[in-house]
Amino acid sequence: xxxxxxxxxxxxxxxxxxxxxxxxxxxxxxxxxxxxxxxxxxxxxxxxxxxxxxxxxxxxxxxxxxxxxxxxxxxxxxxxxxxxxxxxxxxxxxxxxxxxxxxxxxxxxxxxxxxxxxxxxxxxxxxxxxxxxxxxxxxxxxxxxxxxxxxxxxxxxxxxxxxxxxxxxxxxxxxxxxxxxxxxxxxxxxxxxxxxxxxxxxxxxxxxxxxxxxxxxxxxxxxxxxxxxxxxxxxxxxxxxxxxxxxxxxxxxxxxxxxxxxxxxxxxxxxxxxxxxxxxxxxxxxxxxxxxxxxxxxxxxxxxxxxxxxxxxxxxxxxxxxx
Amino acid sequence: xxxxxxxxxxxxxxxxxxxxxxxxxxxxxxxxxxxxxxxxxxxxxxxxxxxxxxxxxxxxxxxxxxxxxxxxxxxxxxxxxxxxxxxxxxxxxxxxxxxxxxxxxxxxxxxxxxxxxxxxxxxxxxxxxxxxxxxxxxxxxxxxxxxxxxxxxxxxxxxxxxxxxxxxxxxxxxxxxxxxxxxxxxxxxxxxxxxxxxxxxxxxxxxxxxxxxxxxxxxxxxxxxxxxxxxxxxxxxxxxxxxxxxxxxxxxxxxxxxxxxxxxxxxxxxxxxxxxxxxxxxxxxxxxxxxxxxxxx
Numbered sequence: 016x017x018x019x020x021x022x023x024x025x026x027x028x029x030x031x032x033x034x035x036x037x038x039x040x041x042x043x044x045x046x047x048x049x050x051x052x053x054x055x056x057x058x059x060x061x062x063x064x065x066x067x068x069x070x071x072x073x074x075x076x077x078x079x080x081x082x083x084x085x086x087x088x089x090x091x092x093x094x095x096x097x098x099x100x101x102x103x104x105x106x107x108x109x110x111x112x113x114x115x116x117x118x119x120x121x122x123x124x125x126x127x128x129x130x131x132x133x134x135x136x137x138x139x140x141x142x143x144x145x146x147x148x149x150x151x152x153x154x155x156x157x158x159x160x161x162x163x164x165x166x167x168x169x170x171x172x173x174x175x176x177x178x179x180x181x182x183x184x185x186x187x188x189x190x191x192x193x194x195x196x197x198x199x200x201x202x203x204x205x206x207x208x209x210x211x212x213x214x215x216x217x218x219x220x221x222x223x224x225x226x227x228x229x230x231x232x233x234x235x236x237x238x239x240x241x242x243x244x245x246x247x248x249x250x251x252x253x254x255x256x257x258x259x260x261x262x263x264x265x266x267x268x269x270x271x272x273x274x275x276x277x278x279x280x281x282x283x284x285x286x287x288x289x290x291x292x293x294x295x296x297x298x299x300x301x302x303x304x305x306x307x308x309x310x311x312x313x314x315x316x317x318x319x320x321x322x323x324x325x326x327x328x329x330x331x332x333x334x335x336x337x338x
Numbered sequence: 339x340x341x342x343x344x345x346x347x348x349x350x351x352x353x354x355x356x357x358x359x360x361x362x363x364x365x366x367x368x369x370x371x372x373x374x375x376x377x378x379x380x381x382x383x384x385x386x387x388x389x390x391x392x393x394x395x396x397x398x399x400x401x402x403x404x405x406x407x408x409x410x411x412x413x414x415x416x417x418x419x420x421x422x423x424x425x426x427x428x429x430x431x432x433x434x435x436x437x438x439x440x441x442x443x444x445x446x447x448x449x450x451x452x453x454x455x456x457x458x459x460x461x462x463x464x465x466x467x468x469x470x471x472x473x474x475x476x477x478x479x480x481x482x483x484x485x486x487x488x489x490x491x492x493x494x495x496x497x498x499x500x501x502x503x504x505x506x507x508x509x510x511x512x513x514x515x516x517x518x519x520x521x522x523x524x525x526x527x528x529x530x531x532x533x534x535x536x537x538x539x540x541x542x543x544x545x546x547x548x549x550x551x552x553x554x555x556x557x558x559x560x561x562x563x564x565x566x567x568x569x570x571x572x573x574x575x576x577x578x579x580x581x582x583x584x585x586x587x588x589x590x591x592x593x594x595x596x597x598x599x600x601x602x603x604x605x606x607x608x609x610x611x612x613x614x615x616x617x618x619x620x621x622x623x624x625x626x627x628x629x630x631x632x633x634x635x
Contacts, residue, residue: 177540226535242389246390257543258543273381274351275348275382302580327395
């Protein structure tokens with residue numbers, strides 16, 4: 016079957032256009048992957064096409080790229096998945112949020128430096144003695160198998176909506192890696208780790224948009240891990256960030272009234288003595304007043320709030336254990 | 339009339355009253371009877387925020403809502419993408435783990451509630467396709483919106499995670515908003531940001547990043563010629579509408595892109611008066627749309 020590849024090209028040494036698209040049509044069989052086609056193009060049509068690939072088995076994580084607008088592993092994606100009315104048209108671009116070196120190859124230095132910044136190794140105050148092992152039970156490690164399945168392909172980083180606007184954000188891959196060590200029963204640097212992660216550009220800057228969950232080819236669920244880190248941070252008393260306060264005020268509102276008190280949420284998150292932040296709310300407050308969109312100042316309780324409160328009492332006390 | 343247990347969410351009863359009012363008007367026209375009473379005591383879904391602190395607590399509160407819906411025997415309708423997504427995620431966890439469901443039901447037993455797993459929370463956008471029929475919806479359109487260009491903006495929780503939302507089983511869910519825009523006669527402005535994040539969840543945590551997102555999406559749609567953006571998510575509306583003036587300052591560029599709620603778009607196509615749809619209750623003025631409509635026969 017014929018497959019049309021429209022590939023984004025970039026050549027820093029070119030004296031013509033730095034960025035352009037080239038279209039190739041190749042004949043592939045039904046079982047072919049997007050990577051098979053790209054290799055065919057490179058070997059038979061255009062040997063200047065540059066891409067990274069190695070294992071062709073979704074293990075090495077080299078061939079993450081954007082295919083029809085979404086990050087995925089080219090070796091793990093069949094061209095036939097994109098068949099529409101008998102036609103297969105692919106738009107192939109390099110992964111996003113990373114500087115392009117050439118064509119589909121991006122610079123992973125920022126990616127690795129963020130992973131390194133979370134100290135991705137065990138820190139134990141009682142390391143095993145020479146020739147001994149630090150034994151952890153199967154049950155205490157099993158829940159980490161998902162997050163340890165990360166192959167560092169960068170698909171989550173490519174499509175992260177926060178990195179699109181803020182390159183300083185630690186990002187889903189590094190945060191998932193941080194979770195992996197925070198949750199390891201052999202590690203006892205949790206407090207230091209959480210303290211570092213609560214800083215700006217850390218765990219609280221994630222928007223919970225779930226792009227990373229959607230594109231991860233290994234089911235690592237980076238956003239779920241970030242949510243867990245937030246949970247751990249709150250449990251361990253790291254409550255002095257706007258993120259932790261926002262969660263606390265939101266939860267409090269549901270607990271006390273059954274639903275969200277939108278009027279109080281910003282006031283209590285910032286704190287009523289935080290004049291600088293509260294002044295920043297003035298423009299939106301004035302705009303909302305003019306458009307009559309100010310949420311009710313007097314927030315009523317839901318009719319069956321006592322039932323909601325009983326559930327809070329019962330379930331909120333069952334502290335989520337660090338599995 | 340098709341009856342639904344109505345879950346309006348917090349925001350349509352708070353900072354987006356225009357969504358609540360326009361929903362009631364439009365649903366009545368579409369033969370959707372919204373039953374308010376059964377869920378008047380239903381809690382907030384937690385919006386993903388409460389779940390940061392305690393996911394099981396969020397799941398129990400949502401199971402409580404589902405149990406209340408089951409008692410009515412009615413399907414569940416919401417008008418908020420975030421509520422829809424958070425409820426779908428809770429439901430997915432409850433349905434896929436019998437032990438977990440049993441555990442949660444034990445906590446609900448004191449409230450005389452039990453959830454068997456039969457509820458499927460549905461946004462109005464999906465109900466249009468799956469329960470009412472898009473042809474019937476189209477048959478209610480009396481005013482062509484030809485000449486307008488509208489960009490869709492979904493909100494994260496109605497498109498991700500795709501497996502939890504069963505997008506492959508219900509392919510209309512992938513492009514329902516585009517289909518509705520085109521059905522009104524308006525021209526569709528497609529742009530890559532339509533399924534991205536509006537920035538609302540981090541508004542109080544990192545306002546700069548949040549506002550940058552507003553600027554990127556609204557300007558991207560505007561540069562493609564959009565006259566307005568349409569969203570099924572009131573939280574996206576709050577950010578894209580309310581923080582558009584800030585985004586405009588940040589980008590040093592005028593934006594002025596009205597952000598319509600889904601029912602407002604439906605209502606305009608049904609020939610309902612803009613004031614009845616509360617188009618005057620937006621921060622970014624919708625006057626240009628209203629004045630174009632008033633000269634359109």
